[in-house]
Amino acid sequence: MSKFQRLGLSQPTLKAVEALGFEEPTLIQEKAIPLLLENSKDFIGLAQTGTGKTAAFGLPLMDLVDPKSVNPQALILAPTRELCVQITNQLMEFSKFDKGVRIVAVYGGADIRRQITTIKKGVQIIAATPGRLRDLIRRKAVNLAQIQFLVLDEADEMLNMGFREEIDEILKSAPSEKRVWLFSATMSKDVKRITKHYMDSPEEVVVGQQNAANNDITHIYTLVRPKEKYIALKRFIFSSNADEVYGIIFCRTRRDTVTLANQLVFDGFRSDALNGDLSQAARDKVMQKFKKKKINLLVATDVAARGIDVDSITHVFHYNIPEDINFYTHRSGRTGRAGNKGHSIILAHPKDKRQLTAVERKIGSKIKFVKIPTRKVIYDRKLSILIEDLKKAKAIPEVDGLLEEANKKLSNLTKEDLLRQIAYMTLGKGEEVEEIRTYDPSKSSESKPKSRARSSSKNGNPFHKKKARKKFERSKKKFKKKKK
Numbered sequence: 001m002s003k004f005q006r007l008g009l010s011q012p013t014l015k016a017v018e019a020l021g022f023e024e025p026t027l028i029q030e031k032a033i034p035l036l037l038e039n040s041k042d043f044i045g046l047a048q049t050g051t052g053k054t055a056a057f058g059l060p061l062m063d064l065v066d067p068k069s070v071n072p073q074a075l076i077l078a079p080t081r082e083l084c085v086q087i088t089n090q091l092m093e094f095s096k097f098d099k100g101v102r103i104v105a106v107y108g109g110a111d112i113r114r115q116i117t118t119i120k121k122g123v124q125i126i127a128a129t130p131g132r133l134r135d136l137i138r139r140k141a142v143n144l145a146q147i148q149f150l151v152l153d154e155a156d157e158m159l160n161m162g163f164r165e166e167i168d169e170i171l172k173s174a175p176s177e178k179r180v181w182l183f184s185a186t187m188s189k190d191v192k193r194i195t196k197h198y199m200d201s202p203e204e205v206v207v208g209q210q211n212a213a214n215n216d217i218t219h220i221y222t223l224v225r226p227k228e229k230y231i232a233l234k235r236f237i238f239s240s241n242a243d244e245v246y247g248i249i250f251c252r253t254r255r256d257t258v259t260l261a262n263q264l265v266f267d268g269f270r271s272d273a274l275n276g277d278l279s280q281a282a283r284d285k286v287m288q289k290f291k292k293k294k295i296n297l298l299v300a301t302d303v304a305a306r307g308i309d310v311d312s313i314t315h316v317f318h319y320n321i322p323e324d325i326n327f328y329t330h331r332s333g334r335t336g337r338a339g340n341k342g343h344s345i346i347l348a349h350p351k352d353k354r355q356l357t358a359v360e361r362k363i364g365s366k367i368k369f370v371k372i373p374t375r376k377v378i379y380d381r382k383l384s385i386l387i388e389d390l391k392k393a394k395a396i397p398e399v400d401g402l403l404e405e406a407n408k409k410l411s412n413l414t415k416e417d418l419l420r421q422i423a424y425m426t427l428g429k430g431e432e433v434e435e436i437r438t439y440d441p442s443k444s445s446e447s448k449p450k451s452r453a454r455s456s457s458k459n460g461n462p463f464h465k466k467k468a469r470k471k472f473e474r475s476k477k478k479f480k481k482k483k484k
């Protein structure tokens with residue numbers, strides 16, 4: 001009997017689990033599923049994002065709701081529309097072999113009338129953002145009389161986002177005998193308040209270290225002058241195999257996301273911006289491109305990137321430290337998911353020291369300082385990739401016939417000469433080895449500037465000035481000393 005079979009799930013649900021290729025339950029699933037299936041109590045699950053929480057509540061829900069009743073029996077509240085859609089998609093997978101459990105996602109920014117029509121047709125489970133659900137309740141478009149399960153997913157994030165009033169109103173509107181299942185990465189003050197006010201002697205399951213970040217994530221920071229941040233970012237990307245970096249770069253403002261994504265595209269990366277200025281359709285399009293890996297560098301604001309559920313993200317870059325430190329764990333939680341390893345890299349300024357210490361407190365461990373990878377490191381990395389590519393290059397028979405002439409023309413070069421020339425030619429191409437180059441964000445990504453000026457007083461870099469540079473070096477040293 002497999003571990004999943006021992007949890008008490010029905011045959012159709014187990015079949016769905018098998019079809020998804022889940023071999024073993026994750027820790028939170030192993031602990032939560034039997035409790036949720038058997039118990040009539042409220043439930044608190046404290047676990048990081050990416051630990052399989054959706055299946056921990058979604059699989060038992062499949063077996064607990066009655067598909068014959070057309071009124072909603074379970075409400076799932078999640079902080080963002082993206083997460084609502086992801087939960088709904090996962091739950092639909094779980095119900096694949098079931099007796100017709102219907103699930104709908106309702107969220108702001110989409111046609112409310114269409115959502116009302118779907119609910120009216122009869123659904124058992126609603127996954128919703130708090131704002132839109134409150135709207136529906138106020139319009140009496142959703143009948144809560146038969147709600148038995150109210151799931152709060154990523155409760156800390158919902159409260160951080162300011163959904164307290166909406167959550168209070170929804171919790172009060174649902175029948176008092178409902179069971180509340182609360183999932184959260186952290187037990188913040190606000191989350192505690194919810195558990196006290198609305199939950200009745202809940203069972204609590206803690207997975208991993210509470211309030212701590214996922215152990216699969218390596219947290220590092222570097223110190224960089226604002227004007228050189230972009231170069232630093234590129235160096236970090238190139239110090240891995242740039243094609244294999246699959247990352248999110250977090251910026252503070254919507255405008256920054258667009259500027260940075262344009263700059264990256266201009267430099268030949270596959271990138272796009274995700275921010276709240278985009279329509280839902282445009283956001284979906286960007287997410288689809290990212291999920292299908294048509295782009296590998298997503299530049300996003302905190303709000304837009306909430307709940308992004310892509311398992312294989314290798315890097316999270318903090319182009320700016322988040323103003324609200326709570327966002328740090330949510331950002332870095334986008335990587336190191338489902339057992340994968342991930343890197344969370346902060347591009348900090350020495351004046352960010354207080355925030356860095358706050359982040360360390362938040363994740364419960366030190367963040368390691370690393371130097372910006374040097375040009376030598378980048379060249380070395382690129383050279384190994386070049387060698388691998390050379391070895392792997394596939395034969396093209398038509399080309400073989402053309403090589404005689406080329407052989408003659410290069411006959412005076414030794415193997416060493418040839419290798420050197422190939423290396424110069426290939427490695428010299430990358431922009432990442434340049435000092436700093438001017439970039440005009442107002443120009444579109446298609447129109448490359450004619451001259452590529454290097455960093456100088458002419459392009460307004462304040463750090464070319466000796467005084468400013470010295471001050472920067474001094475505060476950097478002071479900060480590093482303090483950290484030791």
Ligand code: AMP
Pocket residue numbers: 021022023024025026029049050051052053054055309311337338
């Ligand atoms: P979640 O924390 O619910 O967002 O899940 C993170 C990812 O892990 C999702 O893509 C799930 O499909 C995947 N996942 C959840 N449970 C399992 C499992 N038992 N085995 C393998 N993958 C899983």
